Every structure is written in C-alpha cells, then in structure tokens.
Amino acid sequence: MINSKNILKEFTSGFGMQYRSYKNSVMNDNKRWFLLAKDRSKKYLFVIVSGRQSESLKEFEGKAIGTIKIDCSDLIVLRANTGFKNLKLLQNIFPHLQPVFCGLKPSFGTGDRLGIATPAHISSFKSREIFPYLCQQSVRELIKTGHSWQDVISNTAWGLFETGCKKPFGADADHVKEIGDLNSAIRNGFTMFTIDPSDFVLSGSQDRDKICKKYNSIPEKKEIEKFYLGKKITINKKVLEFDLDSLKFVAASYFEAIKHVVRCYKFIIQNKKNNFDFEVSMDEVDDEISPLAHLFITTELQRNEVNFHNIALRYPGMWEKAVDYVGDIANFSLEIKMHAGIAKKLGPYKLSLHSGSEKFSIYKIFSEETEGLFHIKTSGTSWLESLRTIAVKSPDLFMDIYHYAVKSYEEEKISYHISTEVSSIPDIGKFKKDKLESLLDLKQCRQMLHVTFGAILTAKKDGNYIFSDSIYKILFENEPLYYNYVAKNIDRHLELVSIYKNN
Numbered sequence: 001m002i003n004s005k006n007i008l009k010e011f012t013s014g015f016g017m018q019y020r021s022y023k024n025s026v027m028n029d030n031k032r033w034f035l036l037a038k039d040r041s042k043k044y045l046f047v048i049v050s051g052r053q054s055e056s057l058k059e060f061e062g063k064a065i066g067t068i069k070i071d072c073s074d075l076i077v078l079r080a081n082t083g084f085k086n087l088k089l090l091q092n093i094f095p096h097l098q099p100v101f102c103g104l105k106p107s108f109g110t111g112d113r114l115g116i117a118t119p120a121h122i123s124s125f126k127s128r129e130i131f132p133y134l135c136q137q138s139v140r141e142l143i144k145t146g147h148s149w150q151d152v153i154s155n156t157a158w159g160l161f162e163t164g165c166k167k168p169f170g171a172d173a174d175h176v177k178e179i180g181d182l183n184s185a186i187r188n189g190f191t192m193f194t195i196d197p198s199d200f201v202l203s204g205s206q207d208r209d210k211i212c213k214k215y216n217s218i219p220e221k222k223e224i225e226k227f228y229l230g231k232k233i234t235i236n237k238k239v240l241e242f243d244l245d246s247l248k249f250v251a252a253s254y255f256e257a258i259k260h261v262v263r264c265y266k267f268i269i270q271n272k273k274n275n276f277d278f279e280v281s282m283d284e285v286d287d288e289i290s291p292l293a294h295l296f297i298t299t300e301l302q303r304n305e306v307n308f309h310n311i312a313l314r315y316p317g318m319w320e321k322a323v324d325y326v327g328d329i330a331n332f333s334l335e336i337k338m339h340a341g342i343a344k345k346l347g348p349y350k351l352s353l354h355s356g357s358e359k360f361s362i363y364k365i366f367s368e369e370t371e372g373l374f375h376i377k378t379s380g381t382s383w384l385e386s387l388r389t390i391a392v393k394s395p396d397l398f399m400d401i402y403h404y405a406v407k408s409y410e411e412e413k414i415s416y417h418i419s420t421e422v423s424s425i426p427d428i429g430k431f432k433k434d435k436l437e438s439l440l441d442l443k444q445c446r447q448m449l450h451v452t453f454g455a456i457l458t459a460k461k462d463g464n465y466i467f468s469d470s471i472y473k474i475l476f477e478n479e480p481l482y483y484n485y486v487a488k489n490i491d492r493h494l495e496l497v498s499i500y501k502n503n
Helices: 004-015 051-057 084-093 118-125 139-145 149-163 179-187 208-216 221-228 244-271 291-303 329-346 363-369 381-393 395-415 433-441 443-451 453-458 468-477 479-494
Strands: 033-038 043-050 062-070 073-080 107-110 131-133 135-138 171-176 192-195 232-235 238-241 277-282 310-313 350-353 374-378
Touching: 004 033, 004 043, 004 062, 004 073, 033 149, 043 051, 043 062, 043 149, 051 073, 084 149, 107 479, 118 131, 118 149, 118 479, 135 139, 135 149, 139 171, 139 453, 149 171, 149 179, 171 179, 171 277, 179 192, 179 244, 192 244, 208 244, 221 244, 221 291, 232 329, 238 291, 244 277, 244 291, 277 291, 291 310, 291 329, 329 350, 329 363, 363 374, 374 479, 381 395, 381 433, 381 443, 381 468, 381 479, 395 433, 395 443, 395 453, 395 468, 433 443, 443 453, 453 468, 468 479
Parallel strands: 107 131, 107 374, 135 171, 171 192, 192 277, 277 310, 310 350, 350 374
Antiparallel strands: 033 043, 043 073, 062 073, 232 238
16 A cells, blocks of 8 residues: 555665655655655655656656555656755645745744754644744845845745645745845745835934924825824823824834835735735834834824734834843833734734844733734744754864854944943853853853854855855754754743734
C-alpha cells in the first residue's frame, strides 16, 4: 500500500545514507508524493511518482536519482531544488503554503532575519489560538540583509512545508515607506502591508510659529475645524475634545503623514486582487501619541475611506530593541486602556505593538486591555537565538562576530531607538569559551548584537563573506538545537499573551 508511512520508509531505505528526510513534510496530491530532505549541506524537494505519471515530473526543476519499490510498483524519485519556481508549483498544489488574510483575529509576527527559523516558529504556534505572521520583514531589514521580498516569502513557505503544518499564516511587508516597495511586495504575494509615514510627521519639538505655519498651509483646515471643533467623544468616562490650539497642533503634526498613508492604500487597492490586512505604523515617531492624536489619525483615515485593520502608536515608555519595557507600567496600562477604548469605539481595529521582542512585563496588560484586538511584532529575537547556538557550538566564530559587532555598533545603532553605549559593552576576552552564551542574557550585548545583524551578515573580505556562510553552516549542522532555542524563546513570549475570542 502506497501511503506516507511507506513512502518515508522506502525513501529512507533507498536514500537514507545520503539524505535525512523531514518526516512531517510528506504530502501527496493523489498522483505524486512530496517530501523535504537534506544532505550534508543543502535541503531538497523530492517528488516521487509511478512510471505512468512520469510526465508530471517535467514541470519541476530537478533530476531523477533512482527508484523505490512499494507493492511491486517502481516509483521514480526526482530530486528538485528549493528555488522559487518549484515553490510556486508546490503552492499551486498545496494552497496552505500561501499566506492569507487575517482580519481582526489576535495575531503575532515573528521576524526571521536569516530565513531559516520558520519551523521553530511554527512549533510555538501549533497549540495556540493566535494568528501567526510567519513571514515578516521590514524594508530596512531587506536592505541590511541583502534579501528580497521573494526571498522572505520563499524561505517561510519552505519552512512551512518542512513541518507539514497547515495552520493559516500571514505575510507582513513591514515599515514600508515608498510605493515602489509596495509594488514589489504585492507581486510577491504579501498579504499585510504596514505603512510607515513617520518621515511626514512633524516633531512636537517644533515651536509654536512653525506649528501655526504648517497648519495654515493645509488647504482643508477650514473643513477640519468645522468637523472637529465642538464635538466630544467619551472614552472610559473621559471626555476627548479639541480646542483650536490642540487641533492645530495635532493636524499640523499628522496631516501630511495621513495623506501619505492614503496614497499608499489607494495604490494597494488598485494593484492587490485579494483581501489584505492594512496597518498604519506611527510608532517610530519622536513623540508619544496622545489619545486625542489617535482620535484624529483614525478619524481622518476613515474620512478618506482607508479600511485599516491595525494601528501602531508610539506608546508611553521606552521601546528599545531586544530588552523588556522600560517605563511606568501602571501609566502604560492606563494609556493602553484609553487607546483600546478608541479602537473599539471608532473601529473595531487592532492596536499593534512594535519592537515587541522581550517586552515580557507588558504582554498580559496589552492583550487584556485590548480584549484580543491586538497584533504584536517581534523581529531580532530569533537572530539572537541563532547567535546563542553559535556561542555554544562554535565559540571562536562567536568571538569573531562579537568583535566585529562592537566595531560596527556606533554606525549601525543610528537607525534604532536604543540606549546602550559602546563603552558599556563587556570585553568578551574576560569570558571563558564555555560561558560565552551568558553574554546573550546581558542588555548591552543583546542590543549591540541585535542591531548589527546587517553588518555581520553582509561583511566581506576579498569578495567572500566573512561570517555569513559560517553562520548558516553551523546552524544547518546543529538544526535541532537552533530550533529548540528559537521555539523556547517564542514560547516565552506567547505564553504571556491572553487570548480573547472576538465575534
């Protein structure tokens, strides 16, 4: 009988000396069997068919490497590459390998800077009622890693295939600022678009004259005054109301940013055929966004017919990379309650939490106050777990990476909200090789290694990568350990999130 168990058994019998198969990847489409396996350096797609179905192999890029026998039938085994063309064929056969629309379900994003962490991420989501954005990367990260939108989609889908998981997932083109980047993300199948209009936001540090000048340049200012002045909205027993001064300040600060969001949304509507999730990201601005500003941003988006699902705000406190929340937790709770009240009354839509990695002290508050209307984004946390693996399995390589990161830190930290000074970073020479892993539990080291990923992964000498190839090799050879570290880390995040079912 030809079934997944026998396919795996006979493949292992015939090719197990050369390839180690991923047992959960075995699937079939009634005429062909598919599985993923790896040799000492690469992963391959294997397609297995009977002789009478051999024509169906021609569409895949690969070559026949032999046969296996089941119930007196000789089955041809094709070894195919894990390129994008073969992936597209596989996605057409198995639609669960394509990202889908999320909507208002509680959701959580796992960035993957190396493109190999998806199987570990999936293991953390399997038993949880939370929608996973397994595919998430920002334009800034694409530039720093040298990856493309296609790479990100491809890496995630192959990781999903490896696990055999059929749980729906999303693909988030994160912190997009330019329409050109949107076009590429749309063509490569992304299902969520996070627009970052922070370049158009006027800093609150501007003096009154500049605020007035900016406000007076808005052609629609009289219409804005007519719409907002004199109106009140009550959120959690607190009345929100604009006077002329507060309206001038908020409109001058955010009006141009909102116009940019509208332009981006209209472009997506014109070019994206299927449903998509839309997020507005106002988290990387200089000033905390007040409930009154939130009210204005949301109302203006709705008046411009932007159907958004998430909004990321600059919340009170410090949202630094790779460390827990720094700030008054009680005050954060009160502010989130107000913002969540606005989101439910004017929406509903979800509040989005960026720089969400390691913010363990506030996950429960955030998820409970929003009553499940939330999205949380993590990014470099799985990258740090890859370095933990290297610290354990290749201490010398880790030490070289660490030294290079220290030298690169001052330049690389410029584009991040981060407080660690290079003078506070520990001297790795004072640590024994069997204790290097402990550096990844120190704030200064975590932040330094978190933001220098691009410099590390793209560093070259004489045209060859200094670290990248060695990093991938160590992680490939120690995949179970790497997956375990990543899954353990994401589990720690998710177990603190409270899930509410929204009807």
